[in-house]
Amino acid sequence: MDLSEKTIENKNIYKGKIIELNLKTVELPNGKKAKREIVNHPGGVAVIAYKDKDTILIVEQFRKPLEQNLLEFPAGKIEKGEDPKVCGIRELEEETGYKAKKFNYLGKIVTSPGFCDEYIYIYKAEDLYKGNMGLEDEDEFINVKEFKIDKVKEMIKKGEIIDAKTISAFMME
Amino acid sequence: MDLSEKTIENKNIYKGKIIELNLKTVELPNGKKAKREIVNHPGGVAVIAYKDKDTILIVEQFRKPLEQNLLEFPAGKIEKGEDPKVCGIRELEEETGYKAKKFNYLGKIVTSPGFCDEYIYIYKAEDLYKGNMGLEDEDEFINVKEFKIDKVKEMIKKGEIIDAKTISAFMME
Numbered sequence: 001m002d003l004s005e006k007t008i009e010n011k012n013i014y015k016g017k018i019i020e021l022n023l024k025t026v027e028l029p030n031g032k033k034a035k036r037e038i039v040n041h042p043g044g045v046a047v048i049a050y051k052d053k054d055t056i057l058i059v060e061q062f063r064k065p066l067e068q069n070l071l072e073f074p075a076g077k078i079e080k081g082e083d084p085k086v087c088g089i090r091e092l093e094e095e096t097g098y099k100a101k102k103f104n105y106l107g108k109i110v111t112s113p114g115f116c117d118e119y120i121y122i123y124k125a126e127d128l129y130k131g132n133m134g135l136e137d138e139d140e141f142i143n144v145k146e147f148k149i150d151k152v153k154e155m156i157k158k159g160e161i162i163d164a165k166t167i168s169a170f171m172m173e
Numbered sequence: 174m175d176l177s178e179k180t181i182e183n184k185n186i187y188k189g190k191i192i193e194l195n196l197k198t199v200e201l202p203n204g205k206k207a208k209r210e211i212v213n214h215p216g217g218v219a220v221i222a223y224k225d226k227d228t229i230l231i232v233e234q235f236r237k238p239l240e241q242n243l244l245e246f247p248a249g250k251i252e253k254g255e256d257p258k259v260c261g262i263r264e265l266e267e268e269t270g271y272k273a274k275k276f277n278y279l280g281k282i283v284t285s286p287g288f289c290d291e292y293i294y295i296y297k298a299e300d301l302y303k304g305n306m307g308l309e310d311e312d313e314f315i316n317v318k319e320f321k322i323d324k325v326k327e328m329i330k331k332g333e334i335i336d337a338k339t340i341s342a343f344m345m346e
Contacts, residue, residue: 062176
């Protein structure tokens with residue numbers, strides 16, 4: 001069965017700094033019409049960065065939508081026209097101060113396929129060294145932490161790490 | 174360091190059937206102001222459903238934001254006031270036709286904490302039996318598939334399964 005939904009009409013609701021909201025009218029496989037609320041996002045990267053063979057970097061930052069601090073892998077949005085790998089290298093340095101001699105692609109995920117087109121590209125960084133700390137995004141406030149891998153897995157099971165891209169990255173190695 | 178961002182102003186941009194979009198002005202830890210585009214979502218559930226001890230159910234459905242079919246665990250949105258567990262049991266039956274004798278909570282994740290407040294509650298369903306097929310959501314078009322767990326792990330590594338909630342669920346067992 002062809003499950004696809006053809007777009008009949010698109011109404012732009014909002015074009016913002018980061019996201020865009022569109023309301024699409026689609027034709028369902030049974031010929032009926034339905035509305036789809038769709039958020040367009042530029043996509044992002046997340047980096048599992050190994051300080052040594054069993055220690056990884058985790059950043060703590062306040063996430064306004066959830067009104068709480070979260071523990072996540074270093075990550076960030078892709079700038080317009082930016083290569084995801086370049087974005088990953090940039091975000092790792094901006095958020096943690098580290099560059100990496102090895103920086104390899106692990107795969108991509110989608111975060112909320114029901115309403116959003118965001119992809120996150122996951123990279124593994126190894127052989128870290130201190131980069132140019134002056135690159136930080138001045139309006140980002142971040143605590144950088146180091147954890148043993150076994151501790152991170154335990155924190156996932158205990159619900160102390162709840163971020164889907166961070167949890168997913170472990171399955172992609 | 175206190176990383177939190179106080180809300181100074183909130184402007185509602187859109188209130189839809191599923192999501193809401195708000196533009197918040199916040200005060201950063203350094204006293205400067207910034208804008209935050211925030212999507213409010215009712216939250217959802219995802220179910221890792223064991224047909225037998227090494228076979229699980231995967232649903233294939235068209236995801237309009239990505240313009241492609243995705244393979245995901247059975248999942249769905251929480252209705253207003255609905256208990257997440259009740260939602261999980263309902264969605265499993267609507268999407269696959271199965272009920273479960275054992276239905277246990279594994280944990281919750283956040284999907285896009287940078288701009289969205291969506292939580293997904295993850296459940297493990299075991300001892301499946303055929304339920305009332307008449308419950309399906311009439312505007313959902315879904316193919317139900319069965320895969321061995323090892324095959325699913327391989328599909329994640331190969332990029333054939335890219336959905337973050339599906340990948341995350343494996344780390345939470």
